[in-house]
Amino acid sequence: MIEKLYGEIIETVIDNENEKILNIENDSGSGKIVVYKLFEGIKLLYNNLNLEYCSGSSIKFPNIIEINHCKYGRYECELKKNKFEYISEGDLGIYLLDNKKYSKAFFPNRQYCGISILIDIDKIKNFDLFKSFGVDIISIYEKVKKNDLCKIIRANEQLDHIFYEVYTSNEENKFYYMRIKIIELLLFLGEIDYSIKKNKKYLTKYQVQKTKDIKEFIISDITKHYKIEELAQLFNLSQTTIKNWFKEVYGIGIYTYLKNYRLQESVRYLKESDYSILEISNIIGYSNPSKFSSAFKQEYGYSPKEFKKHIQMDKLCPLRVDNDYQMD
Known part of the structure; x- marks a missing residue:
């Protein structure tokens, strides 16, 4: 099963x-x-x-x-x-x-x-x-x-x-x-109440798909930085609607999502490519390598240089390391 x-x-x-x-x-x-x-x-x-x-x-x-x-x-x-x-x-x-x-x-x-x-x-x-x-x-x-x-x-x-x-x-x-x-x-x-509020609101299939379309658009070129008002015009939605729908589907705002996505992509490049850290920084949309390194270390606990070194030594999991729960 x-x-x-x-x-x-x-x-x-x-x-x-x-x-x-x-x-x-x-x-x-x-x-x-x-x-x-x-x-x-x-x-x-x-x-x-x-x-x-x-x-x-x-x-x-x-x-x-x-x-x-x-x-x-x-x-x-x-x-x-x-x-x-x-x-x-x-x-x-x-x-x-x-x-x-x-x-x-x-x-x-x-x-x-x-x-x-x-x-x-x-x-x-x-x-x-x-x-x-x-x-x-x-x-x-x-x-x-x-x-x-x-x-x-x-x-x-x-x-x-x-x-x-x-x-x-x-x-x-x-x-x-x-x-x-x-x-x-x-x-x-066995003790909880299973009833659901009658006025509980759900996103419709159209709203969810529209939100995913916005996500696909902003990650199609992660070197670009779109403002909410630009996305609102492109997708013919209000800024408030875009913010609310995106938060409902992805749990975070557009800026935070794109930041996390860029860092995840940087991990992939560090693991799979021979690009330098400067090149990776540019590829994922960071014009300032030091800002990239700072954001990377804040997320993963290692600088990109340290991370790449560990990967080369095959000693570090390439994505989030969960100390409470590892299955390897």
């Missing part, structure tokens, strides 16, 4: 009874997924993705709850009724797989790290085990099913507590510890 959900599996690194490690790759990037079978019918996935999208199968998956927690990055989910939901850092999203309109998952910022939990109601054989801990999975399923969209729980201390300990658990006891944390999460999910 995992392969059908994600698609583009290019390598299975480990495949045993309770653990599977998968590498994925497409034209937008690559990533790694670690799958743990915690109980019959319940799987936990670590997602470490440096790509913009995953394209899975269009096959329907009935009676499966998907729970997503975002550690960093941003996740877009297109649901039925042409509604879009976005899960940001620290957020939790809960829905039935059948409520997703498409199997394609979109990661607006080209980086995503988080946990997915898949609960297959039809495959759970021992509901009494969970009831002995006060967990009623069928009740949770019925609440999620009644809400035909996606329930988003925004970042809070309780979620941070549950998931931080999953991300940082000791490798030796990780499997059993994750089982305990799943029980804790299910207890939490």
Whole structure:
């Protein structure tokens, strides 16, 4: 099922009874997924993705709850009724797989790290085990099913507590510890209100696509710096509309997005090309190399020169290094 959900599996690194490690790759990037079978019918996935999208199968998956927690990055989910939901850092999203309109998952910022939990109601054989801990999975399923969209729980201390300990658990006891944390999460999910505000506003498909068109335009030549008023004229939208739509889809403003994109591109050039740091600075739109170096060090903790040296020595991951959670 995992392969059908994600698609583009290019390598299975480990495949045993309770653990599977998968590498994925497409034209937008690559990533790694670690799958743990915690109980019959319940799987936990670590997602470490440096790509913009995953394209899975269009096959329907009935009676499966998907729970997503975002550690960093941003996740877009297109649901039925042409509604879009976005899960940001620290957020939790809960829905039935059948409520997703498409199997394609979109990661607006080209980086995503988080946990997915898949609960297959039809495959759970021992509901009494969970009831002995006060967990009623069928009740949770019925609440999620009644809400035909996606329930988003925004970042809070309780979620941070549950998931931080999953991300940082000791490798030796990780499997059993994750089982305990799943029980804790299910207890939490059994107590929350799944209703969604009737006046909740969603971006339409047109608005989302228009925003993505603006993004594609500004990254088509990253040496150029567009003002909001210029984009408003080019796309026949108000400045406020562009700002609001872009923030809703990408979670950040246009200036910040373009800055992050330039730095990500600089990483790619440092890794894959023989360009000098001065040349890379010019290619990504920095006329001042010292400003580029300063922005790069602020983001990655290394100057471009130090970064390139480490890459050449094959000692540094080419994108964000997460000390709390590394899958290599």
